[in-house]
Each structure stands twice: as structure tokens, then as C-alpha cells.
Amino acid sequence: MSVTASFQPDRISAAPGETAALSLHLQNNTDAERMVTLRAGGGLAAQTVLQTETIYLDPNEHFEVPVIVDASASLAAGSHSCVIEILDDNETSSAAATIEIDSTEAWTATLEPQRSKSATAGRHKVAIENAGNVPLMVELAATSAPEVATELAAPVVNIDPGKTARVEFRVAPHERFWNGPSIEHPFSLAVAGSNGDRSELDGIFEQGPRLRPWLLPAAAGTVAALLLGTLAWYTVLKPSVLDAAREDATEQDVVQQAELDDQVTAIEAAAEESAELPLGDPTDLRLSVDAAPATTSTEEFDFDVSGVGRILSISDVIFQNPTGAVGRVELLRDGDVLLDQEMANFRDLDFHLVAPLQVDSGSSISLRVTCETPGPGTETCEAAATVTGFVDDI
Template sequence: MGATTSLAGSELAVTPGEMVSTTVRVNNSGQLVDQFAVDIVGDAAAWSRVEPPLLNLLPGTEGEVTLVFAPPRDGTVPAGSVPFGVRVQSREDPAGSMVVEGAVEVGPYTDLRVELVPRTLNCRSRGRCAVVLDNASNHPLAVEVAASDPEDALRLRLNYATLTVEPGRAVFLRLRLKPKDRFLRGPERRHPFRIAVSTDGTAPATADGTLVQHQLIPKWLLPALLVLLALAIAAVTLWFTVLKPTIQSAARDTAAEVVAAEQAKLADKADTAVRKAAAAEERAVAAEKKADGVVPSTPPPVTGPGGVDVSRGQAFDFRVVTDAAATGDPGQFPKFTGDGVPDGKTLVITDVVLQNPRGDSGTLRILRGEKVLLEFGLSNFRDVDYHYLEPLTFPPGEELRVAVNCQVPGAPEPATGKCRPSVSFSGRISG
């Protein structure tokens, strides 16, 4: 055997942050000069040391080394018994190395820290902060947390009043504060408050904070209201001085254009009426002369296309009602004809009345056979009439037809999805 060892004290006690030591005696029981390396193994090795770590011994002699244990004062070393081993290794006879065992009793200590984040709060009606409980002890702590204010001016509420904090851990609690009295205007008010955290066997840990209470009406509100009032006054002034006169002027110009158009239309109708009246007066004079035995000269006949006399014939009128389905194709024109037009007769049209009472949108055409004579936008009229000094003539074989391209039907109740404009024709039938 290379060595024999003995541990002076196998049961040790130490308080974290302090140190304790013991000795180990090493005897060279071999026949050669030998060197022995001494170290500590186990959980205590991180916070212990050997002095000196090497021993040079002659045969039959012994030496002594000191073991020092110094656990740190933090939560990484829990309270309780920590076993360790002292290993003695022989350089000349590795098989003769030995290990002796012992234990260090680490004493408990309490280190509880309390902090407010933030320490100073600003609010108008209520505030909130965090209470940080940091357990720097080496054992769990069962704590009680209480909040108070010396002025009794606050309502304080914690989300937890009792809890257990593990060693080396921090816990965050939520504290809500609400002033009992509020004020609209005035200087700020400062309300101190305190958090007390107590645990068994130690004095309570405390943290002090301050709640700064401000007036309910923000200081910027009155200037902002004044600015808004000034902007409102400027907007009203701009409306009455610039925008309203401009709109009224534009309305007057539009009304004047509409009146001028209506006057022109009335003038055309009046001119037509005058010509009709003159023609009627001439016919009356001719009839009077005929009654007196004087035969007036016969005026030349009025002829239309193909030499048809359009001044004679039987008065005739009819109405074409359309019923066109809405379509997205602008080239689709369903055709409609009127009833009661005799075959083999010449149709002479002097008056046309267009009606679109439902406000349909699209295009309406009047055709002679396949030829388009007139085209109207449905959205341009609701009820309009036309009188032709030069009549529209439809000889036999060239039928009068109405074609409609329906884009957007009007909105009657119930909705039909169709356009239904109509055209009324007045004139003569001859031949």
C-alpha cells in the first residue's frame, strides 16, 4: 500500500459567507520516496480548497494538509448537509491511492429584497406598479405582503398577499393604486405608500414609493379647445365669404343655362304654333272664298321620299311600348313595332313623344326598316316630345320600328330587370 490517511473531522458546519477547515494526515507506508496529490471531490469541490495540494514524503513519514470550505452567500448553495470526499493519489503507487469521506452542514440564512418598479408613479385617477421580491437566501421563503399608506388617501390592492419564493428566484407582484379623492384642476398631490414583506424569524423587508396625482383635466386641453374654436371660426368665415358665394354663383349660372335652354325650346314651339296658326288662317280664308264662289289656286302637294304626297291622308297615332332585358352588350338592340298599322299604306309621322318614367339607362333608336333615323340616350330624358316640319315618311315595305339597348333598368317595385321606355307617334296614313 502507498499511503494511509485519516480525516481529523468528518462532520463540519459552516454558515454561507464564512469558512470552516479541517486537516487530513497522510502517511507514506511504502518503501520509496513518494509524492501525494490531495483534492476534494463531490458537490463541495466548487467552494473548497486544499492547502498544500501536494505532499512529498519519505518512506515511513507522514504529512498534513488543510481542507478549507467557504460556501458563497447566495442561493446556489442550498442549506443542509453536503457530502464530500478527500482523494489522496500516489505518484509511485497509483493503485495505493485512497479516498476518505465527510460532510459539511451548510447553515440556512435569510436574505429577502423588495423593490418597487417604478418607485414614483404619475396618474390622474389610478396607477399601477410592480413589486419585485428577490429571494437571495439559500432556502425557500414563505412570505406575507402588505401595502399601506400613512395618509389613508389611497386604495391599494395586490394580486397576491401570501406566497412562497424559491431560493435564487425573483417574483413580480402587481400593485394597483387608486386615489380616494380626485380633483379637476389644481397643483399635483403626492401620496407616499409602503410595501412590507414579512417572513418567519426576520424583520419585515420594506420598500417605499410615491404616487403623484395630477388634475383630471389635462393642461393641454384648454389650449387645444381654443385652437379648435379658432379653426371652427375660420371655417365658418371661409364658408360665408368664399365657398357659399362661389356655390351660389355656380348655381345661378346653371339655372340660367337651364332657363335659356327651356326658353329656346319654348321659342321653337311658339314658332311652330305660329306657322300652324298661319296655315290654319290660310285654309280658313280659302274656305271662305270657296263659300263665296271663288276657287282659290290649289297649292302644290307636299311629297316625301318616293314622291308620296304627305299632306293628305287619314290622321293616325299609335304607341310602341318596349320590354328589353338588361344586357352588358352595347350592340344588342331588341326591336319592337306598334300594332294597328295597316299593310300597304304610307305612314307619315309629324309628332314623336319619348317617355322614360322609370329612369332606365341605355340607348333607344327609331328605325325605318334597318336604317337608324334617330338615336337617344335613355338617361337624357323622362318625357320629351318632338314636332317635325319635314315629316318622317315610311312607305309600304319600310316598317317603323323601335330598338332598345338596356344597360341599367330603373328601380320600380318589384324590380323587373328590364327597361320599358315607350314612344308615341302621331301623323297620317295615306295611299
Template sequence: MAVAVSIEPAALAAAPGEAAQATVSVRNDTGIVEEYRLHALGPGGEYVTLAPDLVSVYPGRTETVVVTVLVPRSSAVPAGELDVAIQVTPVIAPAGTEDADVPRTTEPEVVEFVIRVEEFAAVGAEIVPKVSRSRGRKRVRLAVDNNGNTPTAAALVGAGTERLRVIPRDPEVLIDAGHAQFVRVTLSPRRRVWRGQAVSHPYSVTVTPASGDPLVVDGIHMQDPVFPSWFWKALLALAALIALLILLWNLLLKPTVEQTARDAVKEPLAEVQGQAQDAQKTADGAQQTADEAKAAAGSGGGTSTPPPAPPQPTSEDQTYTLTVTAGKGKNATSSVPAIPDGSALQITDLVFNNPQGDVATLQLAYGQKVLLSLSTENYRDLDLHFVTPIQVPSGQTLQARLNCIAPGQPTGRTPDNCVSSVLITGTLVTPPPAG
């Protein structure tokens, strides 16, 4: 081997933003003076500086190169290990200067070492908006930034006044390196301001990261009065206007309107009264004629039989409960008894139940006709009532068809199947026999 390369130390701890150094030793085992160029390669090579990067080494001697590692203090460089390779390449001598008796090589030598990037924490926070206002409760957002190079957890605690409660929605958050998380913070005044000037409520939210010092973020909430200052003036003006309108109505408009109405209906009213008297006379005559005809029929000894009432259809209340169970990605069906010939089922009420919160499609159908198609993830309990009943004709079988996409996640267990049920209430109507 014409050149021997080594590095000390083989693993270098680097704190982001602070320089760390290692040493590369280059030994020339040839019989002539050699020059060697050094390059840093690998994932961590961009953070390495070599001084010098070109060295001249006498035969049998060793030269050293200082390796300076400076990892930026940024979330873009995560904590952990970065591999670096230092490539040492002999510089080809000009033609005619080589010594033919000395073995030389142009193949580079490579020595590797590891940069261990240490963790650092940098958490920032900001309330948006910093100054908020409302008459009652108000929601603002707390932006928590993780500018460190490793995920970090942070606890959130709100601090208000005796007149304002500060409640973060999430008491603890986990933020990835280089990311920000927004947390909703509810500002809840303890009592309302009915009138007067807006009241200022200073408050704060303390962000305590898992490592590092707590960070206190301040904000101000302006609580406006329920009734603004102009409200009472507007209310008095409105009351005065209403009183003026009532006075104008009673003194000027009402007498004129009443007289005009009496004049307008006087003639039509007299005509209507005459028509009513004529109609009464006609009705009295018709009643007298009917009484005479009835008396004549009674004296003749005859009797009349009223026609029989037409037969009426019969009806019977029916209630069915269909429960369907299907495995993930599978279909299942549950049916009610077939509708008897000559009858029809009139459905007036449906109650659907999805107890597990399954993601599935449930159809209520008969034959090729689909009456309803529901996505079960949209409800746990669903009531449907119909003024015009749904008709299921005779000979058909009403079915509940379930297509299971994913079972729900009820508390304490993970089911294997989707389960849905439907309660059907209606009337079985049978027409009267013919003839």
C-alpha cells in the first residue's frame, strides 16, 4: 500500500452550532514526495471542513489534516449518527517526474468516521391573535413551534384572572422536529358585562417542554358589553317613533279607515242579506215538500231499505326487527316473511341502529328495488317516519342488506364483524274479497 490513512477519533460527538475536531493522518510509504488531495463524502460530508485539503508528504513521513465538523443548529439536521468518509487521492505527477523503481498507485484510500449529532431543544410559542375581543366566550389559537432537532412533548397550562378562565383544549402536545402544532384555547369570562366600557382581561399560557425552561406566552382579551352605548339611545328613539305612529293612527288614520270601510261594505252587505233571505225561503219550501213526501210514503205502508255498505279492506299492524351481522369486506342479508298474496305491507316507521359505529352500507330493499341506502358511519340511532307509507307489494320479501367495510371501535374491545339492526313498523293491508 503506497499510502496509509487513519483518523482519530473514529466517532465524533457534535453539538449543533459548535465546532468539533478530529485529525486525519496521511503516511507516504513510497520512495518519492507525494501530494494527496482530501475530500469529505457521505451524508455528513457537507458539515466537514478539511485544513489543508491538499498535503505534500515526504517518503516515510506522516502529515496530519485537521477535520472540523460544524453541524448547524437547525431542526433540518435531526439528532443521531451521520456517516462521513474521508477520501485521500494521490495527485498524479507530471510526465517525466515519476521514478520507475518506486511502486505508485492512483487509487484513493478511504477512511470512515461517524458524527454523533447531539440533541437540542428550542421551543417557541405565540397566541393568535394576541389581542382578542368578544361579548362572551372566545377561542384563540396557541402556535407551539419545535425548532429543535428531536420530537418533544410540552405541557400547556392556562392562567387567567378572577374574571377570566383560560382552558387549553389539549393539556399536553407532542411536536415533531421542525414542525408547529396549533392548540385551541378557550377564553371564558366568568360573568357578562351588560353595559359601559369594554373590560380588559390579561392572561397567559405556560408552555413547559420535556427538556428546557418553561415559556410563558401573554395575551389580552377585551370583553365588550352586551349592550353597546348606542343601544339605549336607539331604543328610546324607537319607543318615541312607535308612540308617534300610534298617536297618528288614533287621531287621523283610524277614523278615516273605519268610515271608508263602512261605506264600502254597506251596499254589498244589503245585497247579501237579501240573497240570504231568498235562500232561506227556498230551503223552507224544500223542507216542506220533503215532509209531505215522507208523510205520503208512510201512509202507503211501504218501507225503504238503505243499500248495503261496500265491503272494506282489512288491516293488521305489523312490527319486524331485522339484525344483520357481516365480517369485514363481506355482505349479509336478513329478511321478513314474504308478503301474502293479495296483501301489501305499508311501512310508516323505521328505526336504524349502529351500536358499534361500523363503517358499512345498509340497504332496505325487495327484489331489485332498493327502498333506502344508508352509510352507517353517519349515525348510531336513526328514526325515519313517513306520512305517505312505503309500499311492499304482495309476494315480495323485504330484506336488510349489509355490506361491511370496517367494524367500529367500541370501548374496551375490537369487534370482528359489523352489526346493524332495523325496527320496521307498518300495516299489512288485505283488500276485501271480490263479488
């Protein structure tokens, strides 16, 4: 070769996150001027920086080129080759040096969310990030008050370097109650890594009543309206109407009698209306979506396509993820997102709304599912939403 190249030294060690400095020695073995081009190659090409890439060498000249390798924190521990290719006219050669990356073990753990609220069970996730460059094994253990039971999806997880594992965690009370103030149940999660580091995560499950606070006042208002309407009809309106009808029956003709009948019908309709629920008649709807991996599917329901003037008040929404798929599920009204939930957080998840969501005539309700990973033993992400509420005329 007219130009030879070698690293001096040809082996160096570095810690993750540091830089390794090398020196590439070039020698022109001819009596003529040579121009060479340098190019980084091998597995560390993206992390290698050359001080210069084009060099002119005088006859028999020796030249040193500084080479910097960025040993990023995610680079796996062990031996890595830094390769520099040398192009001299039509000739190509290479020089290589070995970089030994030291092993490091580091990780972080967070609880998502730190507080949950439900009448049935609190759902959380433990996110564990392997910030080192060697595989990591982490053990999890939960402690709580005797009034609740805890359940971890996986008490032991193995995490590759640079990856993050999320473990589902569930807190459920042994006893449920129908009404009254919420009860807080604190719990703790002990996280221990294979490197000896430990972390303690604290959270709270707020157990609420099975009956929503607005339900009893609404029911009481409905009963009161029904009783008042019935009492007014039987004690005031109906006797007056019957007396007037008897007094005028002999004098009125067919037209007048028809008008009186219309008045009675209107009064009876008003009495029936007073017996209706404050938001209208109860109704329910179930939307179901089956999405293939890496796709998004939507099921849409058009409310009151006749446009006669009705309103849907949504008081409860229950998301279902029976197969344990991973992805995102969204409830939309006319294309706008109302509820958005990560499917890995739940198998079934209920929302009870203090102020109901309203859908007007001609609007649509949609369930949209974005599938990342189907559940065990399935090929698609299966998800559904059950919507309950009331329908009334505007």
C-alpha cells in the first residue's frame, strides 16, 4: 500500500456517557504527494468523529489524525470496534481499534398515577426505566392496609438496556359501600433492582360510593314532582274539569265538546310529563371495535338521524379491554375527543359523570381504537364502550 494506517494505541476503555480519544497514524510510503480520504465504518460509525476527512501527504510524510468516539450511555457493555476506512486513489484499506465499554447499572421507577379514584378498584402502573447498559432484573412487592387487596401483574421483570417496562398494579377494597364520603387507602410499592438499589413508591387509592352524589337528589326531585302533579290533578284540576263538563254538556255542541276533550288530554299529558325523569327516558348503547396491530379503527353511532329535536345526556361510560390489549381507546363526539385512555391501564374502566355529556340531534358518537399490541392469544385489539344515559325532547 502506498499509504498505511494504524491506531496507537489500538485498545482503549471508556465509561458509558464518556468520549474515547484515539490517534490514527498515517504514513506515505512513496516519493510522491498523496491525497487520502477517511471515512468512519463499523458498528461505531455514527458515534465516530474525525478531525479531518481529507489529507494531503508529502512524500514519506507521517501524519496523526485525532479520532473521537462518543460512548453514549445506551452503548452495551463489552468490546466495540472503531473502524476507519482509508481511500487512496483506487486503493482502499482500513485500520481498527478496540474500545472496551465499562458496564453500568442504573434505573428509575415511577408510579402512574400516584392517586386513583373508583368505587370498585384503583388501577396504576409502575414504569421502570433501565438507564444502564446491561440487562436488569427488578422485583416488586406491595404493602397496604388490611382493608384492601393488592395485585401486581408481574412481581419480577427483566429489562434490556435503554428500555422501559410498565407493570400494571391493582388495588381493590374487600368491602364496598353505597353512599357516604370517600375513603383513602394508602399503599406502598417496594422496587428492588439486581444491582442492589431499592426504591419505595407511595400512592393512594380513594374509594368512592357506588351511588353518585347527584343520584339521590335527582330521584327525590322526581318523586316530589310526580306526587305534586298527581295531587294537583286529583284535587284541583280533574274536579274542576268534570264539573264544567257536566254543567255545559247540555248546552255545548259537538265542536265545544271536542275542545273540552282536548283540554283534558293536555292536562293528563302534563301530569304524565311530571312523572318523567329530569333528564328524560333511560337509554344505553354499546360500541365495539376490532383493530389490527399498528392500525386505527372506529365505530360510529349517529344519534337521532331524523332530526326531530332530541338530546342525549350521557351519565356513565364503561370501557372494556377483555383481552388485555395494548393501545389507546377514545370516545368522540362529532370527531372531538371526550375521553382518552391507555388500554394497558385496564381490563374494564368505568366513568360516572357528575355533569352528563350532551349529544344533540344529528350528532354522532364514535369509539376509536389504536392498536399497538393485541392481547395474549389474540391477533387483534378488541375493545368496547358501554354508554348509558337519558334521552329527552328539546
